[in-house]
Amino acid sequence: MTTVTATGLVKRFHRGAETVTALDGVDLEVHAGELVALVGPSGSGKSTLLAVLCGWETPDAGTLRIGSGGAPRGLGWGELALVPQALGLVPDLSLADNVLLPTRLAAPDASVRAGELLAAVGIAHLADRYPHQASLGEQQRAAVARALVLGPTLVLADEPTAHQDRGHADDLLDALADTARGGSAVLLATHDEVAWSRADRVLSMRDGRLHPGAPA
Numbered sequence: 001m002t003t004v005t006a007t008g009l010v011k012r013f014h015r016g017a018e019t020v021t022a023l024d025g026v027d028l029e030v031h032a033g034e035l036v037a038l039v040g041p042s043g044s045g046k047s048t049l050l051a052v053l054c055g056w057e058t059p060d061a062g063t064l065r066i067g068s069g070g071a072p073r074g075l076g077w078g079e080l081a082l083v084p085q086a087l088g089l090v091p092d093l094s095l096a097d098n099v100l101l102p103t104r105l106a107a108p109d110a111s112v113r114a115g116e117l118l119a120a121v122g123i124a125h126l127a128d129r130y131p132h133q134a135s136l137g138e139q140q141r142a143a144v145a146r147a148l149v150l151g152p153t154l155v156l157a158d159e160p161t162a163h164q165d166r167g168h169a170d171d172l173l174d175a176l177a178d179t180a181r182g183g184s185a186v187l188l189a190t191h192d193e194v195a196w197s198r199a200d201r202v203l204s205m206r207d208g209r210l211h212p213g214a215p216a
């Protein structure tokens, strides 16, 4: 089943007289049950693509379809999960409450799952700390756990292992791969070559264009 189909996506940013074409005709399919790694140099357009896919940015051209068949639709709360580069943890909530936050609006009985995820990413012992009392890497692991807590249909993760040592990066990749095996579509932008090897498919972004396979 196809979860995301994007065709001919174009996104331009305007800075004064300068125009940057961040996406220059991107075609993309991500299927339920697969982990796809999006790789490419800094500035090539990876974060912009994730921002368009999650609806934060509106494309200048192209079409985006979520789900297979029927009318195009948006994803509801709990179906789309995002791990932004800036993490987006709520500073006034403990790490555990940040992970539980999505469950307050849906699946209020998901606290067991939240506990399992905190343990899986190695921060069960930090559950009661606030984000400012945790390292950046620990905060990032909480952000990934939060994204996975509702078993979303689509996970978009921007550099989810950027602040991790190898062991913790592997724990996060295990959690993301398990999520894909559970039926979610998982798209991660990453510079981590181990993530490329864990992915079902690798797509390379260069100058706003997408190519199949790892960079040469």
Ligand SMILES: Nc1ncnc2c1ncn2[C@@H]1O[C@H](COP(=O)(O)OP(=O)(O)OP(=O)(O)O)[C@@H](O)[C@H]1O
Residues within 6 Å of the ligand: 013, 014, 015, 020, 021, 022, 040, 041, 042, 043, 044, 045, 046, 047, 048, 049
């Ligand atoms: N809001 C914005 N306004 C102007 N230009 C932008 C904006 N966001 C991104 N860009 C530009 O669009 C291009 C693509 O940026 P993007 O953040 O998507 O790259 P990236 O591949 O995710 O990079 P990185 O690996 O460093 O995160 C870059 O040239 C960037 O400077």
